[in-house]
Amino acid sequence: MxxxxxxxxxxxxxxxxxxxxxxxxxxxxxxxxxxxxxxxxxxxxxxxxxxxxxxxxxxxxxxxxxxxxxxxxxxxxxxxxxxxxxxxxxxxxxxxDINLATxxxxxxxxxxxxxxxxxxxxxxxxxxxxxxxxxxxxxxxxxxxxxxxxxxxxxxxxxxxxxxxxxxxxxxxxxxxxxxxxxxxxxxxxxxxxxxxxxxxxxxxxxxxxxxxxxxxxxxxxxxxxxxxxxxxxxxxxGKLRDLVAKRQELAGVYNRLLAGVQGVQTPTVPAETTHTYQSYVVLLDAKYDRNAVIDAMRERGIETTLGTYSMHLQPYFSERFGIADEELPQATRAHSSALTLPLYPQLTEAEIASVCETLGEVLASQG
Structure with missing residues (x-):
């Protein structure tokens, strides 16, 4: 997937x-x-x-x-x-630094x-x-x-x-x-x-x-x-924009519901009076999990996932030029190592989302 x-x-x-x-x-x-x-x-x-x-x-x-x-x-x-x-x-x-919830x-x-x-x-x-x-x-x-x-x-x-x-x-x-x-x-x-x-x-x-x-x-x-x-x-x-956004929001709601019972996963937070496009559906894993190992395990089961995005101060160019310590940007540092992007696109079915959530639960359980 x-x-x-x-x-x-x-x-x-x-x-x-x-x-x-x-x-x-x-x-x-x-x-x-x-x-x-x-x-x-x-x-x-x-x-x-x-x-x-x-x-x-x-x-x-x-x-x-x-x-x-x-x-x-x-x-x-x-x-x-x-x-x-x-x-x-x-x-x-x-x-x-960022707000880790959003x-x-x-x-x-x-x-x-x-x-x-x-x-x-x-x-x-x-x-x-x-x-x-x-x-x-x-x-x-x-x-x-x-x-x-x-x-x-x-x-x-x-x-x-x-x-x-x-x-x-x-x-x-x-x-x-x-x-x-x-x-x-x-x-x-x-x-x-x-x-x-x-x-x-x-x-x-x-x-x-x-x-x-x-x-x-x-x-x-x-x-x-x-x-x-x-x-x-x-x-x-x-001409498709409104329908595409609405479908992404609908499927994100399915993810939110199915992941509610999965230990160690924080689903996206959407503040009041704000609407999310869910260009990506990104969750935050508990710090005890090895996010990169989760990506590898999901791939072995046929499901493509990736990191959320990058904490820029950790990238070689910015690290070498600015030398910012992780302690100065703790939430972005945490997100860099623990955020996980799951499959989301309008053609995805609820059954496929259920498979992603079940597989993620199994992978996390295997890590203890």
Missing amino acids: RLNVPDLGSEELASIAEVLESGYLTQGPKVAEFERLVAEHVGVEHAFATSSATTGIHLALRAAGVEPGDEVIVPDFSFPATANAVIQQGAIPVFV FNMNPALIESKITEKTAAIMPVHAFGLPADMDAINEIAARHNLPVIEDAACALGGTFKGREAGSLGTAGVFSFHPRKIITTGEGGLVSTQNAEMAERIAVLRTHGAVRGSHFMSFVEAGYNYRLSDVLGAIGVVQM
């Missing part, structure tokens, strides 16, 4: 064929339609499709005014692309990390669960800092009735095959800020502004565009 299977079919193939027949393969009308659909769903004026969420984060940081030598506050427990984009802008990621950045720890060099706060909506954005935005407002949502996993998630990607200065989504919807590879930046939008539009396409006859290059920009072939997939996928 695989960890994830994208929901793709004949509609996506037909949409791709339409682009191929048009001969317009680079960023074009399909990307524009995709951007419009995402912007309407999120509830913002501006959306810019990008080649990946990583390039989207880079654009958002630069458009927000983050300069080389600045500091950007990020959670330690996240896929390293979050901090890599900060590094690519020449800035310095400042790691904050896997999201702990707002109570942010203010102590703010210095005169701090240029932005970048919360991550872990596994599709929006962070505590009221608390984060309040801190940011006191210090006049932009908030960039790493909403890679959270398209379709909400916080107090508002969509992820509309909760900060800008939001960034991913459309990797493991995400809620996919374009194969790709990302998108959403914002209500007209000034940011103007800069992103220029930076995304080589720093160019198109005139009546030719382009003028006003910035040292990038080629971070999404092709119309991938945009065509995204247009179809957006």
Whole structure:
């Protein structure tokens, strides 16, 4: 049983064929339609499709005014692309510990990390669960800092009735095959800020502004565009978004019910007035269990699982550069070694989930 299977079919193939027949393969009308659909769903004026969420984060940081030598506050427990984009802008990621119940950045720890060099706060909506954005935005407002949502996993998630990607200065989504919807590879930046939008539009396409006859290059920009072939997939996928999220939430409820009786497993916590997309269904195992041995044992029984995500300060690059002790980030360190991602995708059946839960219980029991 695989960890994830994208929901793709004949509609996506037909949409791709339409682009191929048009001969317009680079960023074009399909990307524009995709951007419009995402912007309407999120509830913002501006959306810019990008080649990946990583390039989207880079654009958002630069458009927000983050300069080389600045500091950007990020959670330690996240896929390293979050901090890599900060590094690519020449800035310095400042790691904050998480709340172990939600896997999201702990707002109570942010203010102590703010210095005169701090240029932005970048919360991550872990596994599709929006962070505590009221608390984060309040801190940011006191210090006049932009908030960039790493909403890679959270398209379709909400916080107090508002969509992820509309909760900060800008939001960034991913459309990797493991995400809620996919374009194969790709990302998108959403914002209500007209000034940011103007800069992103220029930076995304080589720093160019198109005139009546030719382009003028006003910035040292990038080629971070999404092709119309991938945009065509995204247009179809957006039509499925609400159903895909609803199905994931339904199946997560099955997991919650069946795992309630399994000793040593903490199921996901969803705070009030927050909706989880369950891009990944991640549990926390008791510290006595060897999570990596659990992954191996589940694989031997034909079930793919993996770690939750990475505690970045433990990764070689960040460890060698910053040398942060585990004791400074204890919850992220614990999550790195004990979080376990179980299979979850809309095509999964309740019987298959029951098999996963039964097998996990047996594997944990074998470890004592």
